[in-house]
Amino acid sequence: MATTDVDIAVIGGGIGGLTLALALRQRGLEAEVFEQADALREVGAAVAIAANGSRILQRLGLGDQLAAAAVVPTALQYRHWRSGTVVADHPVGDAYARRFGAPFWGIHRASLQRTLSEAWDVERLHLGRCLAGVSDRADGVLLTFRDGRTVNARTVIGADGVHSQVRRHIDASVPVYSGTSGFRGMVPTDALPSLPSPSAVQFWMGPGGHVLHYAVGESVNFLAVLDGPERWPHQAGHVDAGQGELNAAFADWHPVVRELLGAVPQSPRWGLFTLPSPLHWSRGRSVLLGDAAHAMLPHHGQGANLTIEDAAVLARCIADAGPEGYESAFGRYERLRRPRARAVQRASWDTSEALHLPDGPTADIRDERLRTLDGWLGWIHGHDPESHPASVPPLADAHP
Template sequence: MRNDTPPRIAVVGGGLAGLTLALALHRAGLECRVYEQAPQLGEVGAGIQLAPSATRLLHRLGLEPALRSLAVEPAAMEFRRWADSSVISRGLLGVHCEQRYGAPYYALHRADLHRVLVEALPRGTVRLGARCTGVEEDPDGVVLRFADGSEAGADAVVGADGIHSVLRRALVADRPRASGQSVYRGLVESRRVPAVVAEPRVLLWLGPGRHFVCYPVSDGRLVNFVATVPTTGATDESWSGQGRVEDVVAAYDGWCADVTSVIGAADEVSLWALHDRAPIERWSTGRLTLLGDSAHPMLPFLGQGANQAVEDAVALAGCLRDATSGTLPAALERYESMRRPRTTQVQERSRGNSTAFHLPDGDAQRERDARMGTPAPERQDWLYGYDVERSLAAHQPA
């Protein structure tokens, strides 16, 4: 292939990260193919929170009408005490969020976002049943190998295949690290928990050794909840492990009625042992790079995994927009250099919250609550106010 032609990009992984990248590349006029190991497209899990740093980008990709029709725009985010549900802090979202950051804060079902992305892509973009087992890189391109014996070539490949990324192995020999915590996830009908849906909010109850989160999704018809507990038994990282409602009930015995009412309304729960990986010094080679959880898997205690993946996707597409086959290495280096400092900061803060959210009652807990309760609207500016496309403009190649 000539060095001055637009590059062909292969994306391994058809989750939220890979599909967002595919859409951003398509809008940039670049040829892209997504390889997904599952036999059919779909998203597991439950709720997801999208902050303004991500929603502004998804709107620019043309998804605003669909997202506004499916998502809930919470009025506020409240942190509460585990025993009596007293308010520690309340941060305004809703109209305040749009006024301050120019974009909304959404709560929605992961499957809804996944479907919106799939429907926005040209037919044939995604190849299903394609489990990548390895990649071979040379100065002119890459060859992907799949479990069925087939191969595919491209000028560059992006690993968007999650925390157990096959492509990450080409860069670093590390493993997911267990956090010592697991989460139960569930969905309940809003009508069964009227007290927590009287106002659309993201609610977080902090207590000794665990915390509980819930918020409305699916246009307010359902409430998503996430219950964090110390890990016992097996620690495999999975979105789809089966849990038992009675175990969640036992884990939150003695907590306030708001929390126990949501747990009691659940018919089933999934169980997910929490893992992340330490930040790494290099994401990219000349023809290969990583995105989302493949590059920087993080604990969910800042609600930023999907948001950072969306930022990555738009940043990478912007770096590749004007690249040619011959300038791909420089484009991937630019992408990594602008994204790695931010995602490392988010990873570290997410891990830090795994301690801060679970303090036992006492002096440290009271100091945390007092600090959180001090009004400071600007506290989230670094996270919500970030515009990756503005950052791209500031990182123009010399």
């Protein structure tokens, strides 16, 4: 079988791969995207796109379409797990967009994926192409796919997620299970008569777990996170949960939480993984982006947003460096992105512990900090890689 030559190969047609392809095109560069799935479909429910991601998607010309498909939350609220008392309440809506310079969107993953893929080029999106191996050549990188076909690429970008095949070629690091797992679901708002402020993003915080929910269209999307199981013995990132497992875990929680979780007959259980900073993000002509480089816990809702930021910065670095400047492009990209990715990763980890505190004095201190949202979220949501390429927080502001 003949080897095809391509200039820039992007492995993975997820949020990161497609955003990168569009960002490269905006700078006059064309890529070929190779995706293992036969059709683009997102497992999971919705995703929260914060200002640091939405401003980049707007610049790619996708703002109107995404805004039409998304819900802008009215507020961000934190509640006590059992009493339902509001611990902290921050307006979102227009005030958020004014503060951070771009909107906050709750959007169905399938809508985001569809908008990105429709903006891309069906002829340059190669579905059913699962990358099996990568090897360096003098003038490029040889990509071998599971179907036996081969591609010689001048450069390759691994946007192939937490279990990245491209990363195996670059670095020996492997994702680490966090000891926490989550259940996700979407419930029609009509089925939640007792839910207060259904249009707000809400965190219910309790001992050993938390529940996050926000509105998407006429539904409410939730992520319920629990400490445990201690080990994740499965190959797959998510597995079928036992009947009633979710409801049993939250049986003591406020009736609103039970109503929400009980409205979903069965949800898979997702192991939550993080990728301790790989030593290298690039090797020769290959480089990593998004979860492949820095998968993180979802407690700041930032994995996809950081991936979108990566795409904007990497596209700029590649375009600035010119066709043979991949080494300087990748070095510059990593220097700009690694400290920020690391800081958000760490903050997401610490947030997990903070959200799962038992009632008591430490939880009271956390609650006090949650009332001053700006200090610990501003450095994440207010970030704009175009104007300030690198941004990390003062240590004390990284988490509640």
